[in-house]
Amino acid sequence: SQQGEEDPQALSIQEGENATMNCSYKTSINNLQWYRQNSGRGLVHLILIRSNEREKHSGRLRVTLDTSKKSSSLLITASRAADTASYFCATDARQAGTALIFGKGTTLSVSS
Amino acid sequence: EADIYQTPRYLVIGTGKKITLECSQTMGHDKMYWYQQDPGMELHLIHYSYGVNSTEKGDLSSESTVSRIRTEHFPLTLESARPSHTSQYLCASSEWSGGSNEQFFGPGTRLTVL
Numbered sequence: 001s002q003q004g005e006e007d008p009q010a011l012s013i014q015e016g017e018n019a020t021m022n023c024s025y026k027t028s029i030n031n032l033q034w035y036r037q038n039s040g041r042g043l044v045h046l047i048l049i050r051s052n053e054r055e056k057h058s059g060r061l062r063v064t065l066d067t068s069k070k071s072s073s074l075l076i077t078a079s080r081a082a083d084t085a086s087y088f089c090a091t092d093a094r095q096a097g098t099a100l101i102f103g104k105g106t107t108l109s110v111s112s
Numbered sequence: 113e114a115d116i117y118q119t120p121r122y123l124v125i126g127t128g129k130k131i132t133l134e135c136s137q138t139m140g141h142d143k144m145y146w147y148q149q150d151p152g153m154e155l156h157l158i159h160y161s162y163g164v165n166s167t168e169k170g171d172l173s174s175e176s177t178v179s180r181i182r183t184e185h186f187p188l189t190l191e192s193a194r195p196s197h198t199s200q201y202l203c204a205s206s207e208w209s210g211g212s213n214e215q216f217f218g219p220g221t222r223l224t225v226l
Binding site: 090099107 | 118143145147152153154155157160170171200202204212213214215216217218219220222
């Protein structure tokens, strides 16, 4: 069964608005990562948060992690049309340093 | 930009053909992965390797095979392609470092089997 589940499946917003995506997972993790995928391309790593961290920032990105609820959120502030993409969370639930398990992704559309 | 390459980017072939999807990386990473992804869907791990001469099957059963003779090269082969193999195939590599196993992805190969 899939480890990560993103919510919502699709999100449409206007430029300048904030976008929030959520991810839930089922088993203990060492870290959780977020990736972005532009249409038909490979994935690009955005940010990693370790299991002992609660919040992390990178530019316009803010990630939170709640290990008690087994959930994470990705906030993109002041969104731009270029942020239009699919966003996936990924966990390394198998064991540290091994293959990731990806969620189903959230498709974000930002219109100008 | 990640130094991981996949060829071809697009491939349209007939049923029964043997194909090899190429993946190479110049980062010296020990770990490499193949994922299968249908349009708008999640990634499914089909093969991975933790080093030369190491290959393992992933979560999704696949009729493809892989080899890892050199660190930088991780090709995927389909002996007899079928329409059910139509999908996007993504290759990735990583190195466990400083508590992170960030994966670097290639651009993908979009395969269509007629």
